[in-house]
Amino acid sequence: MASEDVKRSESAVSTIVNLAEEAKLAREGVKAPSYAMLSIFKSLVAGGVAGGVSRTAVAPLERLKILLQVQNPHSIKYNGTIQGLKYIWRTEGFRGLFKGNGTNCARIVPNSAVKFFSYEQASRGILYAYREQTGNQDAQLTPLLRLGAGACAGIIAMSATYPMDMVRGRLTVQTDKSPYQYRGIFHALSTVLREEGPRALYKGWLPSVIGVIPYVGLNFAVYESLKDWLIKKRPFGLVEDSELSVTTRLACGAAAGTVGQTIAYPLDVIRRRMQMVGWNNAASVVTGDGRSKAALEYTGMIDAFRKTVRYEGFRALYKGLVPNSVKVVPSIAIAFVSYEMVKDVLGVEIRISD
Template sequence: MVSEDAVGKSSESAVSTIVNFADEAKLTNGGVKAPSHALLSICKSLVAGGVAGGVSRTAVAPLERLKILLQVQNPHSIKYNGTIQGLNYIWKTEGLKGMFKGNGTNCARIVPNSAVKFFSYEQASKYASALFFLFPSLVFYGFIRQQPGNEEAQLTPLLRLGAGACAGIIAMSATYPMDMVRGRLTVQTEKSPHQYRGILHALSTVFREEGPRALYKGWLPSVIGVIPYVGLNFAVYESLKDWLIKSKPFGLAEDSELSVATRLACGAAAGTVGQTVAYPLDVIRRRMQMVGWKDAASVVTGDRKSKIPLEYTGMIDAFRKTVRHEGFGALYKGLVPNSVKVVPSIAIAFVTYEIVKDILGVEMRISDG
């Protein structure tokens, strides 16, 4: 039960929070912020997020392509047998161009995705406490901030998880068709049933031949997967930074600042935790995206006689058929190259975002570290 004291304090906090948000919308002289100033700040934040996504994804493009190839290859005709062998095979058969195949499409998707994701997280973090305080049941009281009543205190890991999940869902949904065609462009070869010439051609072809719903195949497991993945990324990254700054173990933090190397390590830890939890859903999403693409399995293996089931009635059916025909381990195909990819990718994205925002002169929000 929540005491009357707690209810009173939470009500005061709610009023205080709302008043603070209203004050933020005003200048110190009592005027209202110029729309152009607010728009410029939003644009800078979006640019920082977009640059972070583009830089981080390009840095690990070969590993990203190998991960997808491992996820969808025919188990009866194995061509890619691990990270080193897989990268060597791509290099020998397709050269440098093959290592970065699909990266242009990937960046075209990840740049807006990253921009929306970081911006959405900042906004969700900014207003989350006010939204939670407005719940009459006060069920979430005590989970809002680490120090209730102190509005300058950091958000709790639980709230960061929620804000990150919201940001991930918004960003993923807004750019999902790009991810769908990126997967197909990545796995296509000269023997592919379709030869997509680029992003727009792939989008128009899928839309025309398979219908608009095909652009969102695998969306459900993506929504479910993005909750722990993006949510844990933000929660682990910010919480780990806060802990390092407060406890200063091994002298890693000086004057409430962390070095670039330390922040990269925080990002690596965050990426590792998030992707390990959500990886099976990523595999299922990728396979569902290939449904409807005739002989999709042969795109990777060249084996057109394969009996691998490619028709799924939904996410649960995709899980069931994958485990039944290939075993539970199939849900983690490509995990090793993905782990090698995620560690630097997430780390680079977080640090690049903070650096670019600092260069552009935008007020920091991610941990304010």
């Protein structure tokens, strides 16, 4: 009898445990998908907000950079950061400083959202593969692996939003002498499609793909590696616990932006010039003679590099670097910190470095 009672008790306990597990799985089966979707949505929102805030903060410098990149070397209007900003203010007013920013934000918000989200997913996938390969389940991402994850994120985000970047560039340099007068983003997209074909929306895509690997890859790799090093080593008394201050995180973002943009900048110049092909009558790219006109007609990325260096010298590949440096340093820093702060506000536990 005692043996049968024990068996009955064990059976009852087993049944209760199984029912509890089934109930738990049922609850998770209902909640997990919705929770996952909510987490993804919050992550995308955080990335979008970070991109919009960071780009609006430096919009005047962004426009000046593009104007410096594509201006005709025989008709110089913009001679540097301060002079260029003053010239825009004097000739176009306050609104001129933010021309093209609406289009820029319309592009950068989804771009930033996709970029940060893609980086998190790529990081998880790469880390899982790395742990499986090494057999060390406690292994962490190395700077090189972070560079790879950042490169993947950059390529995905840039490819998804490239047409917006193309028309944003044209809207930014548009004047009353431009060959087309675009009324806005969608009008620009439809006009380019109608007049130049769908391939025109991806002019300069190849140098962008090549440039985004060191640029975005280094941004993420340097930012995370610096944070990781500061938390582990705690130099100069900057870190008292596992959390970095906003100022320290901004400094990490600034360093990341400086390294990434300096290495990738020549490709950004070439991309922008390829996007402006066909805009020889725009005020900022007016050609003074046949030679300068030929320099603006590129058959591809290599040809664009060759003609730029031949007609304007190697320094032309770094036109606009100073205002771009002034822009990128706070922009990248603000983007990283804004992203993490918005995720904190939205209650998303996992952040970049996690």
